[in-house]
Amino acid sequence: MSEEAIAKFTQSVTDGDPRAIARALRLVDDRRAPYLDILKRLHAHTGRAYTIGITGTPGAGKSTLVGALVTAIREKGMRVAVIAIDPTSPFSGGAILGDRIRMQKHFLDEGVFIRSVATRGNLGGLSRSTADIARVLDAAGFDIILIETVGVGQDELEIAKTADTTIVVVAPGLGDDIQAIKAGILEIADVFCVNKADRDGADAAVADLEQMIGMGALTEAARKAGPHGHSAAMALLRAKPSDEDGSFHPKVVRTIAREGKGVGELLERCQEHRAYLEKSGLGATRRRERLERELQLIFREALLEKSEERLNDEFERAYERLHEKSDPYTEAQRLVDALLDMKE
Ligand SMILES: Nc1nc2c(ncn2[C@@H]2O[C@H](COP(=O)(O)OP(=O)(O)OP(=O)(O)O)[C@@H](O)[C@H]2O)c(=O)[nH]1
Numbered sequence: 001m002s003e004e005a006i007a008k009f010t011q012s013v014t015d016g017d018p019r020a021i022a023r024a025l026r027l028v029d030d031r032r033a034p035y036l037d038i039l040k041r042l043h044a045h046t047g048r049a050y051t052i053g054i055t056g057t058p059g060a061g062k063s064t065l066v067g068a069l070v071t072a073i074r075e076k077g078m079r080v081a082v083i084a085i086d087p088t089s090p091f092s093g094g095a096i097l098g099d100r101i102r103m104q105k106h107f108l109d110e111g112v113f114i115r116s117v118a119t120r121g122n123l124g125g126l127s128r129s130t131a132d133i134a135r136v137l138d139a140a141g142f143d144i145i146l147i148e149t150v151g152v153g154q155d156e157l158e159i160a161k162t163a164d165t166t167i168v169v170v171a172p173g174l175g176d177d178i179q180a181i182k183a184g185i186l187e188i189a190d191v192f193c194v195n196k197a198d199r200d201g202a203d204a205a206v207a208d209l210e211q212m213i214g215m216g217a218l219t220e221a222a223r224k225a226g227p228h229g230h231s232a233a234m235a236l237l238r239a240k241p242s243d244e245d246g247s248f249h250p251k252v253v254r255t256i257a258r259e260g261k262g263v264g265e266l267l268e269r270c271q272e273h274r275a276y277l278e279k280s281g282l283g284a285t286r287r288r289e290r291l292e293r294e295l296q297l298i299f300r301e302a303l304l305e306k307s308e309e310r311l312n313d314e315f316e317r318a319y320e321r322l323h324e325k326s327d328p329y330t331e332a333q334r335l336v337d338a339l340l341d342m343k344e
């Protein structure tokens, strides 16, 4: 593609042309030229979209909820894009297919864009391609980007960092699940959603989460007060999960995603968090951290690519030495030294 063609193409993307967006995403997915030039040009058009991550236990109703959120967002007249991070292997596309069918009613709507990403490859790769896809969709003018992932493991933590606001979804009757995910849950949740509120046990799930949020607030207050008994104890006594002290405490929202119930309130809670991000300056800090992390990832990838190319022969020799009498530690160090000694 000529410089001019690239400029014209990125213009179509920022104009919101669905075919251009799809093509840009394919190029970015495959890391195929001129994807870097496209991303460079699109960067200047980003920073307007509001990104919401939706994660939680398997089967809690995340995809159904995403569908309901899409409807609610469209009713407000905003454009919305969905990135579904699919945990299944490429060999069993069942889950993607299911979600596609569920989302079908939005297929003919130009204000909605849906994209699945397979979780093949490594962690850095996944969060980087998610970030790239989100960037394209942001530049394409979508007001809200929803990112669905499963679980609250390391992957989700990484992806949560890509989102401005993260919703953690649980369903009633999953008491043990909540226990199991507790460790990581407070760290990433900005809003909690107890879905399937039409089922028994919703109250217990809400109470459980609220208690957990309360405990988190207490621990936080004690930490702020420092190790000295009296003030820490006072802080513990006084602390309540309120927003008065300037920190943010996640709220718990009940939904029945299948009927779209509670979804409006869920969106409102997200908007509250968004307002908090802006007012506290945390949003700006997170955006900077996000960009810095992206630079690191892009640098690593570019470095690896370049150096493997250049060290091709060196690698062959290193393999030979390795099988004769050397060890991988020595050889890796040698390769690094050889790379740093190379002239342009
Ligand atoms: N009773 C009830 N069922 C629901 C509700 N929301 C979703 N479901 C059902 O729960 C099942 C799982 O829903 P999904 O939306 O696929 O859940 P998910 O969390 O995306 O699942 P994975 O992506 O496989 O982890 C489906 O059969 C839904 O119809 C709800 O509010 N109430």
Ligand SMILES: [Mg+2]
Pocket: 062, 063, 064, 099, 148
């Ligand atoms: Mg799903």
